[in-house]
Amino acid sequence: MTIRYKCRHCETEIGQLPFDSIDEQFLLKNDITPEEQDMYIEHGTEGNYTIQCICEECQNSLQKFPNYYALKKWIQ
Ligand SMILES: [Zn+2]
Structure with missing residues (x-):
């Protein structure tokens, strides 16, 4: 299982992480x-x-x- 990081504007794939890293790498760091x-x-x-x-x-x-x-998607 992996987590893909994708740009929400241009859909470029930024990177991938093993599933285990989600807490440390994203959730805690970004405090969402x-x-x-x-x-x-x-x-x-x-x-x-x-x-x-x-x-x-x-x-x-x-x-x-x-x-x-203000615009969620500005590149179509
Ligand atoms: Zn982008």
């Missing part, structure tokens, strides 16, 4: 609530998870164009 978990973590098939996060490239774009923060 159960509601946010539902928003950002997709429960895929075969026990795999996809975590919607943001890649470096999109992060940079958002810093340059903060208005895009």
Whole structure:
């Protein structure tokens, strides 16, 4: 079982982690609530998870164009 980190804007796969690492690497570090978990973590098939996060490239774009923060998906 693995967790995939995928950019929620451009759908680039950022990386993968073994399932065991989810608590230490993501949940605790980002201090997210159960509601946010539902928003950002997709429960895929075969026990795999996809975590919607943001890649470096999109992060940079958002810093340059903060208005895009209001839109959930601005690259189609
Ligand atoms: Zn991206």
